[in-house]
Amino acid sequence: MTNDNNAAMKTPVQALEDRRRQQGDSVAMVQPLGGDQVRRYTWNEVADEAYRMAAYLKAEGIQAGDRVALVSKNCAEWIIADLAIWVAGGVSVPLYPTLLADSVRLILEHSESKLLFVGKLDDWDMMKDGVPEGVKQVAFSLAPDEVRGKVPVWTDIVAKQEPLAEAASPGPDDLATIIYTSGTTGVPKGVMHQYKSMSAVGAKVIQVYNLEPSDRMISYLPLSHVAERAAVEMALLYVGNTVYFAESLDTFGEDIKRAKPTLFFAVPRIWSKFYQKASEALPPKKLNTLLKIPLLNKVIKKKVLGAMGLDECRVALSGAAPLSTDIISWFNKMDLEILEVYGMTENFGWSHTTEQGDQQIGWVGTPNDGVECRIGEAGEVEVRSVANMSGYYKQADLTAEVLTEDGWLKTGDVGEIDGRGRLRITGRIKEIFKTEKGKYVAPAPIENRLASQPGVELACVIGANMAQPIALLNLTPEEQEKLSKGTEKEHFTQSLNALLEKVNSQIDAHERLNALVVCKTPWTVENGLITPTLKLKRNEIEKYYDADLPTWAASRGVIWEQ
Structure with missing residues (x-):
């Protein structure tokens, strides 16, 4: 076993052994069981269950290098199962808990998984037919x-x-996991990560924000996604902090207040929901007035953050997509500095981080320890580090397109680097479109401005071969409920017209939007219009509205889909 001075080479299983030795009776994870009931897992219990399940896997014929899949919403047994797979010498293959049967079958067959852990799921019926014959199954305690x-x-x-008497002892170059991308642009690809990716991230993440065993996190974004795996699972193992799990979307408010996280990671959509709900409860003008009163200033800030469960948060992170500058500025007023970070599945989320006190709004920070960054052809961001993937499973041709022979990963993002080495992402190469005037438009920054508007859940800017772009909007369930009563539509239309005017005044002439279209169909994972990580599937959205786009493109102002 490696020692603490050589932590960069310590596998997750070796990190688990350190936790058991150093913190055996400390609480590692808190699992809600419904109502006020929870189960608290100590490190001794985590290790014991992982080694027992590893012995079972071996008894079922799992050998070194065999793939074992997991499909479940986040729970303690997800992480213990991941550990058990590694203790047994297997390769873990996480699946999103919202996949349809066809995607389940594609991934299980492509990865040649021998066994599937089935856990906490909302709709097993839509998935179960995708499990190939011959794939053994094990049910988590919270499975259907x-x-x-x-x-x-x-x-x-x-x-x-x-x-199991003794854990497997893989080397740093051995395969640890295959993470299938959520597929914004087509068929998922199996990203292969070796143990050295996890070892490096696990060892280095401690230093970035001075993490301590006393820190608390809440796990609610899919563990099947690399961001949660790196920020929560690896931190848990290499730091020894406590992880609380969310029970459901309905109970998230109570779950986060139970956890009172000291470190909180969210995607922009979550931060936007926090901001919108707070703005509805305490409108910005009223808030600004109250914050100017010295005796009320601190009380108001604590109350606002306390309502979110974030009054003890010392590190707040946002990633996966750009966050609106309005939202960042609003949280800054609350003395909560949201730090944007940057990474992707292909580099295990380990690329750039904004350091506390060095925030430049709109930029994603400087390269993490051990990461090199450069701007390549067509302004593409390229990174090189030990956390880069070894390639796409069984897809050498696709691997060659994104990984250079000397180890640079072509991210697909367009960006720029300032004099201090900070990176700004200005768009995705595949998302940037050209209007009929021959001008290029990057949709993400415009969508960001639109999505900060109270009542707007998602925005998708479209404009290829149009005179000017337009934006399609999805509203929040709360706003839809208000509008269904028939008294709010005129007022909301006025607010959207004001939003259109404001956004157009902040962007270049060729980017200005002709219209905002309020779409009546919610964009969901189930109807294939967003990914499990809440990103837009642009191609699918454009296809879905294809028949209406010419009419909308020729219109002006706010349009309500009929």
Whole structure:
């Protein structure tokens, strides 16, 4: 086993052994079980269950290098199962818990997974037909009753199985996991990460924000996504802090208040929801007035953040897409500095970080320890680090398109670097479109401005071969509820017209929007218009509205889809 001075080469399993030795009786994870009930897992219990499940996997014929898949919403057994796969010498293959049967089958067959852990799911019926014959299954404790009644159950296995005597000891270049991308542009690709990716991120993430075992996090974004895996799972193992799990979207408010996270990572859509709800409860003008009163200033800030469960948060992070400057500025007024970070599945989320006190709004910070960054052809951001993937599984041709022979990863993002080495992402190469005037438009920064408007959930800017771009909008469920009562539409239309005028005054002439279209169909994972990580599937959205686009492109102002 490596020692703490050589932490960069420590595998997640070796990190687990350190946690058991150093913090055995400390609480590692807190799992809600419904109502006020929770289960607190100590490090001793985490390690014991991981080694028992690893022994079961070996008994079921899992050998070194075999792929074992997991499909579940976040829960303690997800992380313990991941560890068990590695203890047994296998390769973990996480699946999003919202995939349809066809995608489940594609991934399980492509990865040649031998066994599938089935966990906490909202709709197993839409997935179950995708499990190929011959793939064994194990049910988590919180799996649907239908699954628990048909296959071996986690609690029964760990109660009867003796722990594996000795963990596998893979090298840094051995394959640890295959993470299938969420597929904004087509068929998911299997991103291969070796143990050295995880070792490097696990060891280095501690230093970036001075993480301590006393820190608390809440896990609610999919663990099948690299951001949560790096920020939550690796930090948990290499730092030894406590992770609380969210039970459901309906209970998220209570879950986060239970956790009172000291470190909180969110995608822009979550920060936008926080901002919009706070603005509805305390309009910005009224808030600004109250903040000017010295005796009320601190009280108001604590109350506003406390309502979000963030009154003890010392590190707030945002990633996966740009965050509106309006939202960042608003949280700055609350003395909560949201730091934008940058990374992708292909580099295990390890690329750029904004350091506290060095925030430049609109920029994603400087390269992390061990990361090199340069701007390549057509302004494309390229990065090189030990956390870069080894390639796409069974897709050498696609690997060659994004990984150079000397190890540079072509990110697909367009960006620029300032004199201090900070990076700004200005768009995606595949998303930038050309209007009929021959002018290029990057949609993401414009969408950002639109999505900060109260009542707007998502915005998609479209304009290829149009005279001027237009934006399609999806409204929040709360706003839709208000509008259904029939009294708010005129007022909301006025606010959208004001938004259109404001945004157009902030962007170049060729980018200005002719119209905002309020779409009546919600964009969801289930109808294929957004990914499981809440990113727009632009091609699918354009296809969905293809028949209406010419009419909308010739219109002006605010349009309500009929």
